Amino acid sequence: MPELNAKLLIVDDKAQMREVLQKFLLAEGYRVEIAESAEEALQKFQKNNFDLILSDIRMPLMDGNELLEAILKIKKDAVVILMTAFGSIEAAVEAIKQGATDYISKPFQMEEVLLRISRALKEKKLEQRVADLEEKLSQKGALERIVGSSQPIKKLRQIIERIAPLSETVLIKGETGTGKELVARALHETSPRKTKPFLALDCSSIPETLIESELFGHEKGSFTGATETRKGLFETAGDGTLFLDEIESLSLTVQAKLLRVLQERSFRRVGGRKDLTFSARIVSATNQDLEKLIDDGAFRRDLYYRFAVIPINVPALREHREDIPELVNFLFKNRAAQPPKFANDAMQTLINHDWQGNVRELENVISYISALGGDFVTAEDLPIFGAKIKTPRRADSENIPLAELEKKHILEVFDATSRNRVQTAKLLGIDRRTLYNKLRQFGIEEN
Numbered sequence: 001m002p003e004l005n006a007k008l009l010i011v012d013d014k015a016q017m018r019e020v021l022q023k024f025l026l027a028e029g030y031r032v033e034i035a036e037s038a039e040e041a042l043q044k045f046q047k048n049n050f051d052l053i054l055s056d057i058r059m060p061l062m063d064g065n066e067l068l069e070a071i072l073k074i075k076k077d078a079v080v081i082l083m084t085a086f087g088s089i090e091a092a093v094e095a096i097k098q099g100a101t102d103y104i105s106k107p108f109q110m111e112e113v114l115l116r117i118s119r120a121l122k123e124k125k126l127e128q129r130v131a132d133l134e135e136k137l138s139q140k141g142a143l144e145r146i147v148g149s150s151q152p153i154k155k156l157r158q159i160i161e162r163i164a165p166l167s168e169t170v171l172i173k174g175e176t177g178t179g180k181e182l183v184a185r186a187l188h189e190t191s192p193r194k195t196k197p198f199l200a201l202d203c204s205s206i207p208e209t210l211i212e213s214e215l216f217g218h219e220k221g222s223f224t225g226a227t228e229t230r231k232g233l234f235e236t237a238g239d240g241t242l243f244l245d246e247i248e249s250l251s252l253t254v255q256a257k258l259l260r261v262l263q264e265r266s267f268r269r270v271g272g273r274k275d276l277t278f279s280a281r282i283v284s285a286t287n288q289d290l291e292k293l294i295d296d297g298a299f300r301r302d303l304y305y306r307f308a309v310i311p312i313n314v315p316a317l318r319e320h321r322e323d324i325p326e327l328v329n330f331l332f333k334n335r336a337a338q339p340p341k342f343a344n345d346a347m348q349t350l351i352n353h354d355w356q357g358n359v360r361e362l363e364n365v366i367s368y369i370s371a372l373g374g375d376f377v378t379a380e381d382l383p384i385f386g387a388k389i390k391t392p393r394r395a396d397s398e399n400i401p402l403a404e405l406e407k408k409h410i411l412e413v414f415d416a417t418s419r420n421r422v423q424t425a426k427l428l429g430i431d432r433r434t435l436y437n438k439l440r441q442f443g444i445e446e447n
Contacts, residue, residue, distance in 0.1 A: 006121050007031040007048070011041040011055035011067065012083070021054065024110050025117075038062035042070050045078075052079040052121060054113075057095070065095050072099045079124050081116055083108075142189035145182060147330045148323035152315040156183070163310050164190040169262070171307045172285040174314030176430040177360030180285040181245060183314055187283060188241040196240030199233050199280075204249035204433055211254055213270050216261075222271020234267055237280035247307065248288040248299060249433070255300045262306040282307075287434070317355040317362065324351050327359065331366040340369070345379040356409055357428045364427060407442055414439070 008030050012018045018034045025032045033048070035041035038059055045053065053071060057064035064082050071078050082095050082103045096103060101120045104113060143157050163170065164187050172180045181200060188198045206214050213223075217232030233242055250258065261267045262282065266275045284307045293299035317324070325347060332339035342350075355361055369377060410428065417423040425435040 005029070005031065006051035008033070008117070009041060009044060009048075009050045009053045009055075010034045011036075011038060011053065011059075011064070013037060013056065013059045017056070021113070024113075028114060030117075038064065038067035038070075041067060045071055046074065050078075051124070052081065052101075052117060054081050054083065054117065057082050057084045065098070068095055068098060068100055077124075077127075079120050081120060142186040146179065146186060147327050148320055149326060150320035150323045152320045153323060156312070156314065159312055160186050161190060163187070163312075165192060166310070167281055168309040169282045169284070169307055170310045170312060171304075172283065172312045172314060173290075174285070174287060175316050175358055176287045176434055177358035178314040178316060179359055180287075180314055181243065183312060184241070184243040184283045184285065188243075188281075191241070191281070193240050193281060197237055198241045198243065199237045200243040200245065201233055202245045204246040204431065208251050208254065211250070212257065215254075215258075216267045216269055217272075218270035219272045222269070226271070229269070232267075232269065234261070234278045234280065235269075235276060237278070239279050240281075242280045242282050244282065244284040246286065246431075247284045248286045248290060248293055252298075252300065255303050259300060259303045259306060262303075317358040321351050324362070327362060328366060331363055332370070335366075335370055338375075340375045340377050343376070343378045346377045346382060349379045349382055354406075354409060356406060357430055361428060407438075410435075410438055411442065414444075 008025060010018055010021045010025075010032060011034075012021070013036055015036070018036065022032045022034050033044060033050075035044055038055070039062055041053070041055065042062075044050075053067075055064045055067055059067075062070075064084075068080050068082065071080060076099075079101045080099070082100050083106060084103055085106045093103070101123075102116050104116055143160065146153060146157055146160070148154075160183065170184075170187060172183050174180050174183075184200070185198060188194060201214065203211065213226075213230070213232065215232050215234055217230050217235055218226050220226055220229045261278075264275075265279075266277045268275055290299050290304050290308075294301045294304060325342075328342070328347075328350065329339050350362070350365070357364070365382065369381065372381070374381070410424075413427055414421075414424045417427065421432060421435060421439075425432045428435065
């Protein structure tokens, strides 16, 4: 049986050869069209989807090799078999190097033609199956890095699969350490853009005076130190994905410029006069309540709606505690380490912990255990740099507001590090800006 009811195009300037091949292949069950010149074949190829082209090499005006080159420019994986007389076998071999699938020497038996066509189509089908399998494995790999079997994590993976093929902007919301960039990368890697660039920018890490240049690029001489023209992230992202993290830290001035860029799908380099278009997908993230910032006048409502065309909420670790054993195993394997056995009290202690720093804080604990070594972990082996992870007791905490518990935990770690802000932020799994804001709320000003 012909492969998938394949559609063939026969190209030959000799009418008798065209008719013989067409009649034979139609009898074998193929759908067949003919062309008497390479020019006619090219026109038909541009309008139709042929599974295979069988073409003579020696034809007037445009020959088979030139036809091959033109076809491969239109469809790089097209299946082309060339027919050649004995004297032009060298040309056929050269055509194979240029991308032809196979060649047949004249004179030939019809059974040989049938065999070559069938083999070429089967190989193409196999290549497509391999490509489809690689695509599925790639998507599975990206989603499998979002670890967990709980309902919140299953739902998160389903949302990613559903919206990955789209081009609309996405806003990822979640506490620090929940894995927002991991979600952004999974969106990119399961999308048609996966072979294009994925560029990430932590908006809080770039001074306001430089962030426009970072995003939009600049022209030579546009400001002191601009010794050459430089492309920004919107330009270098191309058809890929641009991930903007911590967008709440953007100034109102930059927000206004970003709003225009997202509305117009174009931008100008700093100091430039020419509008440049961009086609990257914009994915942003925040660990703050942007609606509250809008009410406070710190974030533009119109920009929020531009960013949040599709919102995704990443759950805090305490909202899917049942995934902690699975996460622990994954984090150990990520370090190429054999996971130690955990005593029941040790694993229960991890499950009961509040995890203000979420998965990032858990990762720090796993790093600590890995550094200590050993093949068995008890609850007593779970210090966080001098401060034990305590299993919450209902009698002590059931009537304490969540904000007070958060304050108590942060101050305990702060004291355990001799009030080292950098180390405290690292151990808690939060960024320094968030820690500084928390300390100010607690009445502890910077020195």
